[in-house]
Amino acid sequence: MRDDTIFALASAPGRAGVQVIRISGPGSGPALSGLTGRSLPPPRLAQLAGLRDPATGELFDKALVLFFAAPASFTGEDVVELHLHGGRAVLSAATQALSGLGLRVAEPGEFSRRAFEHGKLDLTEAEAIADLVDAETAAQRRQALRQMEGVLGQLYDGWRHRLTRALAHLEADIDFPEEDLPGGLSDTVRPLVEGLAAELTVHLADQGRGERLRDGISIAILGAPNAGKSSLLNAIARRDVAIVSNQAGTTRDVIEVQLDLGGYPVVLADTAGLRDAADQIESEGIRRALDRAARADLKLLVFDGSRAPDAATLALIDDDALLVMNKLDMTDDLPALPGRAALRVSARTGDGLPALLSALEAAVAARYAPSSAPALTRARHRSALEECREDLCRALQAPLPELAAEDVRLAVRALGRITGRVDVEDLLDVIFRDFCIGK
Numbered sequence: 550m551r552d553d554t555i556f557a558l559a560s561a562p563g564r565a566g567v568q569v570i571r572i573s574g575p576g577s578g579p580a581l582s583g584l585t586g587r588s589l590p591p592p593r594l595a596q597l598a599g600l601r602d603p604a605t606g607e608l609f610d611k612a613l614v615l616f617f618a619a620p621a622s623f624t625g626e627d628v629v630e631l632h633l634h635g636g637r638a639v640l641s642a643a644t645q646a647l648s649g650l651g652l653r654v655a656e657p658g659e660f661s662r663r664a665f666e667h668g669k670l671d672l673t674e675a676e677a678i679a680d681l682v683d684a685e686t687a688a689q690r691r692q693a694l695r696q697m698e699g700v701l702g703q704l705y706d707g708w709r710h711r712l713t714r715a716l717a718h719l720e721a722d723i724d725f726p727e728e729d730l731p732g733g734l735s736d737t738v739r740p741l742v743e744g745l746a747a748e749l750t751v752h753l754a755d756q757g758r759g760e761r762l763r764d765g766i767s768i769a770i771l772g773a774p775n776a777g778k779s780s781l782l783n784a785i786a787r788r789d790v791a792i793v794s795n796q797a798g799t800t801r802d803v804i805e806v807q808l809d810l811g812g813y814p815v816v817l818a819d820t821a822g823l824r825d826a827a828d829q830i831e832s833e834g835i836r837r838a839l840d841r842a843a844r845a846d847l848k849l850l851v852f853d854g855s856r857a858p859d860a861a862t863l864a865l866i867d868d869d870a871l872l873v874m875n876k877l878d879m880t881d882d883l884p885a886l887p888g889r890a891a892l893r894v895s896a897r898t899g900d901g902l903p904a905l906l907s908a909l910e911a912a913v914a915a916r917y918a919p920s921s922a923p924a925l926t927r928a929r930h931r932s933a934l935e936e937c938r939e940d941l942c943r944a945l946q947a948p949l950p951e952l953a954a955e956d957v958r959l960a961v962r963a964l965g966r967i968t969g970r971v972d973v974e975d976l977l978d979v980i981f982r983d984f985c986i987g988k
């Protein structure tokens with residue numbers, strides 16, 4: 550337990566019906582009594598109280614107060630919540646009073662960090678709280694909530710547990726060989742390691758589904774100059790984001806708009822029209838457009854319906870491309886595209902836009918709808934899992950059990966780093982539970 554007591558505004562600052570200050574640490578209870586001039590209310594029972602600054606005796610608010618006794622609190626420490634009236638003057642008076650009582654303003658994330666240190670959360674759950682607070686769309690919220698409920702942490706901890714068991718067997722093989730073992734892993738341990746390596750491979754091969762859902766799915770709008778890409782971006786975003794003109798080569802920089810597409814977070818990017826440009830700045834714009842095309846999760850390829858399809862855009866057609874034939878209002882006789890159906894729209898009149906949005910939403914959902922298995926959500930997790938899989942592959946090749954054991958040990962650590970549970974204590978526990986070593 551830490552001995553200092555921290556406090557911070559837990560709600561957004563500004564004028565509001567209520568603002569909540571959270572206090573955590575051993576000084577929480579005394580601080581509350583100091584403000585109310587009364588003994589502590591029973592834990593978890595809201596009480597209305599006048600709050601005074603002990604230094605001046607001045608009443609600064611009448612508020613609802615709550616006390617949570619350790620360890621049954623968010624941080625696992627004594628916690629107090631002050632449900633004050635929302636506003637700057639009340640906040641500054643409360644801050645002054647609490648500072649005067651020797652409490653300190655919390656660092657960012659310090660409450661969650663204390664919760665982790667007291668075993669209230671694993672690291673994936675702590676990260677999920679941040680994701681939930683940041684969630685802007687329904688799909689992001691659902692994913693964060695699942696992770697916050699511990700689904701991901703349980704998966705990783707389950708793997709670590711299985712691996713720890715394999716390691717225990719391996720150590721026993723080394724320390725107490727029953728017979729002359731062939732090199733490397735024994736028949737008991739090898740299938741355990743192989744099985745886990747295979748599960749890791751499946752989990753890692755998810756095309757970044759969970760990470761995309763956190764960070765936003767990238768959709769690039771590409772096409773020839775004047776195809777109407779910027780017009781389409783503006784029509785989809787329903788605001789005047791990008792400059793539209795009849796001059797070919799208007800857009801140079803990549804222009805991004807964030808959208809909630811049927812619950813999925815999307816970053817839609819307008820790009821420079823593709824052509825052989827003499828202008829240096831335009832060429833740089835086209836380089837950026839192609840770079841974005843290569844990194845995008847989905848592409849909207851826009852063709853000018855009043856002309857023949859251009860080769861540069863046709864060359865970008867692949868499984869992640871949706872084809873759009875624009876300027877439907879100009880002609881009834883839109884050109885056909887080789888082998889693929891195109892969505893017919895008019896960015897100018899809005900004709901065909903609802904169908905385009907539905908098609909886009911369906912394409913996003915087909916790729917990023919959450920599956921029943923928990924999704925990998927962060928690069929931090931991915932790199933630890935990749936490291937774990939490499940360690941396991943090395944263990945499977947190792948010529949000596951001692952070397953294999955070292956690799957499995959590294960793999961256990963890599964998994965433990967994800968949830969923050971790296972320690973050797975539980976390895977010893979498993980060894981002594983599974984084997985009668987003293988015998």
Ligand SMILES: Nc1nc2c(ncn2[C@@H]2O[C@H](COP(=O)(O)OP(=O)(O)OP(=O)(O)O)[C@@H](O)[C@H]2O)c(=O)[nH]1
Pocket residue numbers: 772773774775776777778779780781792793794795796797798799800801820821822823875876877878879894895896897898
């Ligand atoms: N009639 C008609 N004109 C359109 C339509 N969409 C765009 N335009 C016109 O086509 C011209 C080019 O539109 P932009 O949106 O600037 O085209 P762009 O693809 O972004 O062009 P660059 O940025 O230069 O590559 C403008 O004059 C638009 O008004 C449409 O659906 N119908």
Ligand SMILES: [K+]
Pocket residue numbers: 774775793794795796797798799800
């Ligand atoms: K243009």
Ligand SMILES: [Mg+2]
Pocket residue numbers: 778779780791792793799800819820821822
């Ligand atoms: Mg443009």
